[in-house]
Amino acid sequence: MFGIESLYSAEGMFTYALVFLLAATPWIEILVVIPAGIALGLNPLAVSILAFTGNLTTVYLLIFAYHQLSSAFEKRKSGENKKPPTKRKMKAIQIWNKYGLPGLAFISPMTVGTHFATFVALSFKSKKYMVTMWITLSIFVWTVIVTVLSYYGIESLKWMLG
Template sequence: MFGIESLYNAEGFFAYSLVFLLAATPWIEILVVIPAGIALGLNPLAVSILAFTGNLTTVYFLISAYHYLTSIFDKRKSGEDKKPPSKRKKKALHIWKRYGLPGLALISPLTVGTHFATFVALSFKSKKCMVTMWITLSILIWTVIVTIVSYYGIESLKWLLG
């Protein structure tokens, strides 16, 4: 099993591969991977591109496989009692009702994660092309923001401490 801690022991190509894989992992995503990679001295541009690509790859897979995945989930749920919605789902529903698809997509990296937001948006019958556009834009914006803040934040810490 790998997690963010495995990035700390990695070097070279393996470290950059882990950036891609960790960013592709739901719930870890770019907000954790980019600062960690930059803090470990990896090239910020390479980290941002790999994190963006990794996160987007699994989101696109989810969008492509949505109908297949929902049919599997529906079969599993058919005999179960209805459970109350999770905190994550309640948060996503609140954001959806207030801000719609653009709001959910843009705030998802900070709140529920891009993968879950994608699933929620598709379950509310949003068009795949619109979900793809808004989630891609969101991941791009957050990749740029997190990369800049991480790079300059770490450089400022080095300057202060050193």
């Protein structure tokens, strides 16, 4: 099993590959991977690019495969008793109702995750190109914010600790 703890024990180029893979993993994403990578002393630019690319790769795969995935979920759901929506789904619906696609895209990294937000946006019949645009913009903006805050936060901590 690999998780964020595997990043701490990795060495060399494998560490950068793990940054990509962990950022591509739903619910781990850039908010965890970027600070961890920078804290380990990895190159902040490389970490941010790999994390952005990793997260975006699986989101794009989800957008591309949405029709097939939704068909499979619908078939599975039709054979089950109706279950109440999960807390994560209820949170996504609340955000959607209040802020729409742009709001869901920009809040998703901190709340429900970009992968789940992408699936929800598509299930609400948003156009694929709009979902792609807003999620990509959101991941880019959050990558820049998290990278800058992580880098300067860690540098400030080093300076304070001497």
